[in-house]
Amino acid sequence: MAAAIALTVILALLAVFQLALVLGAPLGRFAWGGTHRVLPARLRIGSAVSIVVSAVIAVLALDRAGAIDLVPDIVSTVGMWVVFAYFVLGIPLNAMSRSRPERYTMTPVVAVLAILSLIVALS
Template identity: 80%
Template sequence: MPAAIALTVILAVLAAFQLALALGAPLGRFAWGGAHRVLPTRLRIGSLVSIVIYAAIAALALDRVGLIDVVPDAVSTIGMWVVFGYFVLGIVMNAISRSKPERYTMTPVVTLLALLSLLVALS
């Protein structure tokens, strides 16, 4: 349960970051490849979609450990393994980013998210 809560808290912080990006904060060097200081419209929309994805992942994790009950157990079990794979792919993508700020900030964050999602998947 602590891993699911920690995962949810980190995702909430990332959701706030993505909301700031979507609203035009000049933090683009930390996301989406780091090519834009202020994101263009299509990437702002991507940031909004990311918030929805983060919420779904948090709900899945909390369901998996029994804090909420929104999907069948098989869905949360398989879903958390998919989330783990998603974050492992995220490690690779952030590690090869051309943006040093993104690479040095987001790679450790996504590594932590992968570890926490693995712990939730194994629970």
């Protein structure tokens, strides 16, 4: 349960960050390759989609941990393995970013998310 809650808290913080990007905050160097200070419209849409994806992942994690019961067990079980793979793939992608702030901030964050999602998937 603790891993699912920690995962959800980090995802909520990332959702707030993505919302700031959607609203035009000059934090683009931490996301989407770091080439824009303020994100253009197409990347703002991507950030909005990211918020939805974070919410879905949080629901899967909390369901898998037994904190809520919104989806069938097979969905949360398989879903958490997909989430784990998603975060594992995100580690090298963030590590390869041309943006130093994105590399040094998001790579460890995604690594932590991968570890937490693995713990939830194994639970």
